[in-house]
Amino acid sequence: MLIAGKACLILALALSVYGIAASVYGATRPPGPGAGGWTGGQWVASGRRAVYALAGVLLAAFAILELAFLRSDFSFALVATHSSTTTPLFYRLAAAWSSQEGSLLLWVLLLSLWSSLLLRLTWRRAREIAPWATAVLLGFAAFFSALIVFLETPFGQALPAPAEGVGLNPLLRHPSMMIHPPMLYSGYTLFAVPFAFAVGALITRRLDARWIQLTRPFTLAAWVFLGTGIVLGARWSYSELGWGGYWGWDPVENASLMPWLTGTAFLHSVLIQEKRGMLKVWNVGLVLATGILSILGTFLVRSGILESIHAFGASTLGVPFLVLIVVLVAGSIVLVAARAGDLRSEHRLDSLLSREAAFLLNNLVLVGLCFVIFWGTFFPLISEAVTGTEASVGPPWFDRYTVPLALVLVLLAGVGPVIAWRRATPRNLVRGFRVPVVAAAVVVAVLVAAGGVAERPAALAMFACAAFVLGAVGQELVRGTRARRAMAHESVPVALVSLVRRNRQRYGGYLVHVGVAVLFVGVAASSAFQDVRELRLSPGQRATVGGYEVTYVRPTAALRAASNGRLERIELGAVLRLRRDGRALGAVRTYRSYFPSQDPSLGAISRFFEGEATSEVGLRAGLTRDFWSAIAPDTAELRPRIARGDRVFAAAVDELPPAAWNAALGRALDGLVASYASDPPAATFRVIVSPLVAWIWLGAGIAVAGGLICLWPGGTRGRRVETAARAARVARDVREPAHV
Amino acid sequence: MGAPFLPSAFPIGHTSIRMDPHRKRRIRLIVASTCAALLALALVYTSFSASTEARTPSQLLADASSGRAYQLTGKVVPGYERRADGTLAFQVRDRTGGGVVPVTYKGAVPDPFRAEREVIVTVRKEGSAFVGERDSLITKCPSKFSEAKAEQT
Numbered sequence: 086m087l088i089a090g091k092a093c094l095i096l097a098l099a100l101s102v103y104g105i106a107a108s109v110y111g112a113t114r115p116p117g118p119g120a121g122g123w124t125g126g127q128w129v130a131s132g133r134r135a136v137y138a139l140a141g142v143l144l145a146a147f148a149i150l151e152l153a154f155l156r157s158d159f160s161f162a163l164v165a166t167h168s169s170t171t172t173p174l175f176y177r178l179a180a181a182w183s184s185q186e187g188s189l190l191l192w193v194l195l196l197s198l199w200s201s202l203l204l205r206l207t208w209r210r211a212r213e214i215a216p217w218a219t220a221v222l223l224g225f226a227a228f229f230s231a232l233i234v235f236l237e238t239p240f241g242q243a244l245p246a247p248a249e250g251v252g253l254n255p256l257l258r259h260p261s262m263m264i265h266p267p268m269l270y271s272g273y274t275l276f277a278v279p280f281a282f283a284v285g286a287l288i289t290r291r292l293d294a295r296w297i298q299l300t301r302p303f304t305l306a307a308w309v310f311l312g313t314g315i316v317l318g319a320r321w322s323y324s325e326l327g328w329g330g331y332w333g334w335d336p337v338e339n340a341s342l343m344p345w346l347t348g349t350a351f352l353h354s355v356l357i358q359e360k361r362g363m364l365k366v367w368n369v370g371l372v373l374a375t376g377i378l379s380i381l382g383t384f385l386v387r388s389g390i391l392e393s394i395h396a397f398g399a400s401t402l403g404v405p406f407l408v409l410i411v412v413l414v415a416g417s418i419v420l421v422a423a424r425a426g427d428l429r430s431e432h433r434l435d436s437l438l439s440r441e442a443a444f445l446l447n448n449l450v451l452v453g454l455c456f457v458i459f460w461g462t463f464f465p466l467i468s469e470a471v472t473g474t475e476a477s478v479g480p481p482w483f484d485r486y487t488v489p490l491a492l493v494l495v496l497l498a499g500v501g502p503v504i505a506w507r508r509a510t511p512r513n514l515v516r517g518f519r520v521p522v523v524a525a526a527v528v529v530a531v532l533v534a535a536g537g538v539a540e541r542p543a544a545l546a547m548f549a550c551a552a553f554v555l556g557a558v559g560q561e562l563v564r565g566t567r568a569r570r571a572m573a574h575e576s577v578p579v580a581l582v583s584l585v586r587r588n589r590q591r592y593g594g595y596l597v598h599v600g601v602a603v604l605f606v607g608v609a610a611s612s613a614f615q616d617v618r619e620l621r622l623s624p625g626q627r628a629t630v631g632g633y634e635v636t637y638v639r640p641t642a643a644l645r646a647a648s649n650g651r652l653e654r655i656e657l658g659a660v661l662r663l664r665r666d667g668r669a670l671g672a673v674r675t676y677r678s679y680f681p682s683q684d685p686s687l688g689a690i691s692r693f694f695e696g697e698a699t700s701e702v703g704l705r706a707g708l709t710r711d712f713w714s715a716i717a718p719d720t721a722e723l724r725p726r727i728a729r730g731d732r733v734f735a736a737a738v739d740e741l742p743p744a745a746w747n748a749a750l751g752r753a754l755d756g757l758v759a760s761y762a763s764d765p766p767a768a769t770f771r772v773i774v775s776p777l778v779a780w781i782w783l784g785a786g787i788a789v790a791g792g793l794i795c796l797w798p799g800g801t802r803g804r805r806v807e808t809a810a811r812a813a814r815v816a817r818d819v820r821e822p823a824h825v
Numbered sequence: 826m827g828a829p830f831l832p833s834a835f836p837i838g839h840t841s842i843r844m845d846p847h848r849k850r851r852i853r854l855i856v857a858s859t860c861a862a863l864l865a866l867a868l869v870y871t872s873f874s875a876s877t878e879a880r881t882p883s884q885l886l887a888d889a890s891s892g893r894a895y896q897l898t899g900k901v902v903p904g905y906e907r908r909a910d911g912t913l914a915f916q917v918r919d920r921t922g923g924g925v926v927p928v929t930y931k932g933a934v935p936d937p938f939r940a941e942r943e944v945i946v947t948v949r950k951e952g953s954a955f956v957g958e959r960d961s962l963i964t965k966c967p968s969k970f971s972e973a974k975a976e977q978t
Contacts, residue, residue: 256936328933328960335963433846437853457868464872465879476876477896479947479961485871619911619931699936717934719908769911771933 086149087161090240093146097139097193098234101227104135105220112216129216133204136219139226140197147194150181150239159250162241163187169252171647179263180253185387185402186239188266192383193229195267196222196274199303203278207299214296217285218278225277225380228409236401255654255680255699261321265314269341272311273379276344278303279351280376283369287420292427294359297368301355302796304372308352309792311345316785327700327715329617329773331781334483339462340382343455347375350451353444353501360506361441362431366421367448369428373417378455380410385462436508443504447497450490457486488543492550495605498598499554502561517557524556525549537614544613547605554602558595565592589794596791604784610777611711623767624659631774633712634664640718640765641676642758644751652751655679655693657718657761659768661703675703675716675770688731689738689750690757694720706779713773719766726757877947882917883924889950894958897926897948903940917944930957935964 111128118124123131150163154177159165167187168180181187200222208215233239279300286296318338319331332338351371357363384406421428434441460467461478468476503517529549532538538545562581569580585592616631627636638660647653658676662669682696705712720727730753737746879896880889889895902916902925911931918925920943928948938944947961 327936333963433850453864460868460872464876468873468876472873475879476873477879478872478876482872482875486868621911695939697937698939717908721908769908 086153086158087240087242090146090149091234091238093142093149094190094230094234094238094240097142097146097197098227098230100135100139100142101223101230104132104139104223105227106132107135108132108216108220108223112213112220129219132216132219132223133208136197136200136204136223139223140194140201143190143194143197146239147181147190150187150190151178154178154180157250159248160243160246162243163239165243165247165250167251167253169250170649171651171653172250172253173258173648175263176253176258179257179266181239182266182270183253183257183262184239186233186237186241188270189229189233189237189387190239191267192270192274193226193233195270196226196229196277199271199275199278200226203300203303211282211285211296211299213289214282214285214291217288218281221281221284222277225281228405232402232405236405249683251683252680255678255697256325258699259321259325261317261325265317265321268310268314268317270314272307272309272314272341273344273383275303275307275310276348276375276379278307279372280379283372283376284416284420287369287424290424290427292365292369292424294355294362297355297358302798304348304352305792305796308345308348309789309796311341311348312785312792313789315341315345316782320782323713323778324702324704325699327702327771329702329713329715329771329775331778334461334480336462337382337386339458340378340385343458343462344375344378344382346451346455346458347371347378350448350455351375353451354448357441357444363434363441364445365428365430366425369421371448371452373413373421377410377413377417380406380413384410438504438509438514440501440504440506440509443497443500447494447501450494450497454487454490454494457490458483491605492543492546495547495550495554495602498601499550499557502595502598503557517560520560521553521556524559525553528552541613544609547609551602551606554598558599561595562592585794589797593791593794593796596794597788598791600784600786600788600791602784603780603787607777607780607782607784611775611781614776616774618772620770620772621767622770624765626767628772630772631710631712632665633670633772633774635714635770635772636662636664637768637770638662638672640762640768641674642762644754644758645678652754653680655754655758656701657716657720657758658701659716659718659770661714661770663705663712670705673703673705673712673714675714676701677716677718688727689734690727690730690753693754694723694727708777708779708783710774710776711778713775715771717769717771718761719768720761722766723757723761726760730757879945881919881924882926883919885926885948885950885955886924889955891950891952894947894949896945897928897955898943898945899926901938901940901942901944906940917946926955928955928957930962932957932960932962934962937964938962 107128109132111125111130111132114125114128150161152158153161153164154168155174157164157168157170157177163181163184163186167184168177172180182191200219203222204215204219211218279297282296282300286292315338318341322333323329323331351368354364354368354371358365358368384403387402387406434445436442461483465475465477468474499521503521505513505517509517526549528551529545532545532548538548562584565584566577566580569575569584570577573580573583575583618628618630620628620630620635622628622635622637624637624639627634629635641656641658641660643656644652645654645656656676656678658674660672660674662672664670678699678701679693680697680699682692684692684695687695700715700717703712703714703716734746734750734753737749741749877894877896879898882897882899885895885897897917899917899919902918905914905916905927907914913930913934914927915930916925916927926948928946930946943965945963945965947958948955949958
């Protein structure tokens with residue numbers, strides 16, 4: 086199987102190289118049969134088929150790897166180091182991409198699948214651009230295939246094959262991690278599609294809005310996937326990592342946010358190019374930057390160039406990625422400079438009070454945000470280059486710039502839908518802004534009157550901006566529904582649905598704006614009004630945090646076995662009872678799981694306390710506030726017993742047969758956890774009460790729903806059919822004056 | 826009908842005299858460029874003034890100023906972790922051995938924190954001790970930060 090996997094990867098590399106050559110040769114040769122009697126079109130078709138074949142071959146390679154994980158085939162080095170027989174089946178599937186090698190394979194597999202879908206859907210409509218786009222996409226595929234063939238192969242052999250694997254890092258055992266990496270990689274690889282088409286459009290000078298229209302579904306899908314991936318990562322961090330935060334401005338988090346920001350800017354600015362033929366250079370620049378930032382994100386995770394909790398360190402991939410990025414940046418600059426004459430805008434900005442100007446400002450804010458994050462992320466390298474000393478900036482520095490920019494961004498999410506194209510008149514401004522401004526003013530007045538919010542002006546401003554957005558979008562929906570009802574005499578729900586159905590891009594986009602506003606309300610409230618406490622409690626003791634009365638009711642302690650009966654982990658935890666305003670709210674349970682270390686130098690019992698440990702959060706989530714708790718059990722009192730047990734079992738290893746030795750070890754561990762439960766020491770609890778955290782997940786869900794509405798196929802076709810039917814009806818009415 | 830000799834900045838039918846669009850665009854560009862340059866300058870200035878220098882334990886032992894924040898990077902020394910009253914005491918050594926710095930720290934302790942793990946913590950020198958900034962401790966994710974690979978062919 087290892088050989089079959091390796092063969093698939095070599096074949097994938099060969100197919101990529103062949104596809105590039107065939108596509109470029111076919112696109113550049115003159116009409117008529119050439120080498121081998123093939124015409125240029127036939128060479129291009131052959132290059133396209135190479136993409137389909139690449140997807141098939143990589144799918145086979147990935148299936149071989151997944152099968153090895155499912156079968157716990159430890160002759161695969163990757164399986165031996167990232168899975169074990171005690172790893173649950175669900176997580177064995179995800180373990181493939183928890184490694185550097187497996188995630189690179191997943192990256193190129195997704196790229197090949199998306200590229201195949203793209204070419205299947207668009208090649209007839211973009212005959213000139215498609216061969217060049219194919220070559221670019223295959224260029225990426227060749228790069229990643231070369232990495233997994235020559236540098237980081239997922240099909241390395243473990244010699245000798247161990248009887249048991251190391252297991253998946255317990256921190257990654259969270260449902261989010263099953264879909265978080267594929268979502269991120271889908272986002273990154275899908276952003277390669279508009280990048281490739283932009284390069285193709287620049288080479289062939291087909292710089293009208295056609296390539297944008299063809300790749301829009303892929304750009305939107307990239308935006309949805311990457312956004313979902315980012316939010317899933319935040320959710321995993323919040324509920325699994327034991328620190329209670331969802332965003333830490335870590336370089337790898339930032340790396341995923343940067344292409345998402347420029348991709349968001351691109352999705353807005355292309356509307357101006359489509360409607361007015363403006364911002365062509367800007368759009369091409371944005372899409373090229375987004376593609377390069379996607380590669381940069383992958384580079385940051387893989388090179389270990391920056392200190393990050395997530396980065397794959399000690400990697401040999403830094404130099405190849407750096408070379409790729411330099412080539413992409415230089416090539417993009419040269420191409421755009423060479424086509425500057427073809428990228429002139431067809432119109433100018435008529436007024437600063439127009440939707441175009443609002444979109445432009447939105448773009449500047451998004452790109453500004455991206456630049457700030459880029460600067461802060463790469464500051465350690467910048468400072469080392471400038472001063473010779475590596476230094477870094479922390480979350481307060483990021484917050485100083487990103488908070489005001491986020492405020493402007495949310496405000497613009499409300500301005501965009503209501504301001505007129507080309508030039509807004511005073512009448513238009515009053516008509517469009519009256520409701521949103523009143524909504525924002527009412528929210529400010531209510532919150533100030535309620536008290537406690539005015540001391541946090543940034544949060545208050547964010548609530549006002551969000552109310553402005555909800556007012557603007559609500560007003561647009563009401564007006565649209567009214568107009569629809571007047572025209573078609575439909576009921577309100579039917580009119581609303583048909584309004585959205587007939588213009589999915591517009592109303593899906595508005596829903597995204599609502600989602601973003603809701604999300605930022607959650608971020609602002611949970612950051613500004615969070616109550617964090619470290620508590621040291623013994624059973625029966627209580628404390629008050631953020632209005633919650635927390636009582637440590639009793640300790641919990643248990644041995645947990647995997648599905649195959651082997652001991653998987655020890656759990657030490659606590660049950661906390663909650664009361665608020667004199668009302669009992671029930672109990673939450675938090676515990677810490679201790680997974681055994683594979684280090685043979687450790688004692689038989691201490692290896693259970695020296696391996697990986699994960700916090701299982703006790704969470705009581707609600708729409709208005711979350712109660713979050715994580716325990717750090719004090720195992721100091723167990724230490725003497727653990728050390729004594731280590732000595733006893735070390736001495737008994739030659740005296741007892743393995744089965745008896747294992748049974749005795751099980752009993753000893755059982756006794757150890759029972760002693761913790763019967764005589765528990767005081768434990769340390771990290772308790773956080775945060776308002777409106779649920780709004781972050783809710784807002785993200787709304788934004789994704791909006792993105793899916795934009796993506797949903799058939800809107801244009803349906804409208805065309807309906808318009809044609811209406812035209813036929815009008816024509817019939819004109820012919821038959823009896824109706825008049 | 827417009828008079829052909831009049832520049833486009835003075836279109837017929839408008840009662841007020843409008844600014845030459847080219848000039849208007851130039852002014853807008855200058856204003857926007859100035860704003861961008863000022864913001865960039867602020868960004869550069871604040872990033873250098875608000876940054877924390879990354880130091881290894883041996884560098885910190887050699888020339889640490891009292892009260893100043895440093896980002897200490899290194900590995901946790903085995904056998905020196907103590908928890909008492911919500912304070913974690915541990916020692917950090919250079920990746921390649923060498924200097925060892927004792928640290929006391931309050932706040933969130935990441936799950937992967939343990940002996941021999943790579944950590945990054947913001948510390949200030951207080952007397953002869955180094956005190957960690959609350960919630961600043963981060964530990965590299967061991968699933969990804971792998972220094973040694975399993976034997977492969």
